[in-house]
Amino acid sequence: MSVLVTGGAGYIGSHMVLALMDAGQDVCVIDNLTTGYRWAIPQEVTFIEADVGDEAAVSAAIEQHGVDAVVHFAGSIVVPESVSDPLGYYHNNTVNSRSLIETCVKTGVKNMIFSSTAAVYGTPEVSPVTEATPTEPISPYGASKLMTEWMLRDTAFAHDFNYVALRYFNVAGADPKGRSGQSNPAATHLLKALMRTALGISDHMKIFGRDYDTRDGTCIRDYIHVSDLIGAHLAALKYLRGGGESGIFNCGYGHGCTVLEAIDAVERVLQQKINVVDADRRAGDPPELVSVADKARKVLGWTPQYDNLDVIVQTAYAWEQALTARIDAAE
Numbered sequence: 001m002s003v004l005v006t007g008g009a010g011y012i013g014s015h016m017v018l019a020l021m022d023a024g025q026d027v028c029v030i031d032n033l034t035t036g037y038r039w040a041i042p043q044e045v046t047f048i049e050a051d052v053g054d055e056a057a058v059s060a061a062i063e064q065h066g067v068d069a070v071v072h073f074a075g076s077i078v079v080p081e082s083v084s085d086p087l088g089y090y091h092n093n094t095v096n097s098r099s100l101i102e103t104c105v106k107t108g109v110k111n112m113i114f115s116s117t118a119a120v121y122g123t124p125e126v127s128p129v130t131e132a133t134p135t136e137p138i139s140p141y142g143a144s145k146l147m148t149e150w151m152l153r154d155t156a157f158a159h160d161f162n163y164v165a166l167r168y169f170n171v172a173g174a175d176p177k178g179r180s181g182q183s184n185p186a187a188t189h190l191l192k193a194l195m196r197t198a199l200g201i202s203d204h205m206k207i208f209g210r211d212y213d214t215r216d217g218t219c220i221r222d223y224i225h226v227s228d229l230i231g232a233h234l235a236a237l238k239y240l241r242g243g244g245e246s247g248i249f250n251c252g253y254g255h256g257c258t259v260l261e262a263i264d265a266v267e268r269v270l271q272q273k274i275n276v277v278d279a280d281r282r283a284g285d286p287p288e289l290v291s292v293a294d295k296a297r298k299v300l301g302w303t304p305q306y307d308n309l310d311v312i313v314q315t316a317y318a319w320e321q322a323l324t325a326r327i328d329a330a331e
């Protein structure tokens with residue numbers, strides 16, 4: 001019994017690899033290294049540099065390692081990039097996922113955990129959102145992920161195959177043991193922008209809009225610590241291996257904070273003023289995106305441990321510092 005992790009060299013996937021190793025599970029990784037890092041995967045883990053759409057490479061990995069479950073993180077995740085390159089996103093996220101699912105069916109792999117996204121809800125008319133809230137993605141990124149959810153649903157109906165699709169809310173923070181974190185310098189997420197500003201890598205961070213209809217005028221998001229998100233994947237793996245039915249689950253804490261509240265938390269935790277600049281609204285930002293995540297707790301038995309913005313900030317900062325030292329040492 002072995003787990004194949006696609007995208008295991010990336011931010012979230014690398015945390016999954018570490019968690020599986022911590023749990024004594026046999027794991028192998030497939031990643032094309034377009035945005036991931038080889039160094040993010042421990043040396044002792046079998047690593048295959050290939051695309052998830054490469055059926056021969058995926059089949060060989062499945063057969064050689066006795067894979068019974070695939071955890072599928074690989075994909076493109078930058079919303080504005082998906083608007084300018086929709087076909088690239090449909091290829092990388094949808095077409096390649098179709099190939100991966102087909103390879104699983106052909107090789108007899110019965111379990112898949114898929115990284116979906118709250119972006120499938122688009123700009124929801126209600127908040128918080130349940131898994132039954134209508135899915136109306138407003139970007140090719142969200143649509144590419146929703147199409148994969150549909151392929152999984154239809155494949156599970158037609159074949160001896162089960163899946164769990166996890167709809168991630170705003171993933172942030174880093175491994176509390178300091179072994180991995182968000183390493184992509186191109187990442188534009190709020191916590192990343194705040195950490196880069198705190199460390200002086202950026203001169204300031206922009207607040208994208210202060211005129212939203214929220215408690216302080218800035219957008220509200222449900223930030224979830226990456227290790228808790230991984231906890232949901234481990235719970236989903238146990239659930240599927242135990243014969244659980246296919247399903248879709250929100251992954252968030254069920255409460256959100258505003259951009260200004262996140263800045264306050266960073267200033268309080270780091271005891272440092274953050275240089276901020278007001279900017280226009282960013283296209284496509286919903287004012288509020290918060291989950292109802294009870295289903296994952298009830299059905300998967302998921303128990304979050306890091307529902308605390310301060311812990312998110314502390315771990316993200318520690319990782320950003322370590323990353324900066326690593327980059328300085330390499331130069």
Ligand code: UDP
Nearest residue numbers: 188189190193206207208219221259282285
């Ligand atoms: N945000 C911001 N400045 C930044 C990055 C993000 O004000 O430099 C805001 C963004 O407008 C949104 C929230 O922070 O309201 C979360 O954005 P992020 O890009 O982290 O995640 P998203 O919700 O877009 O997936």
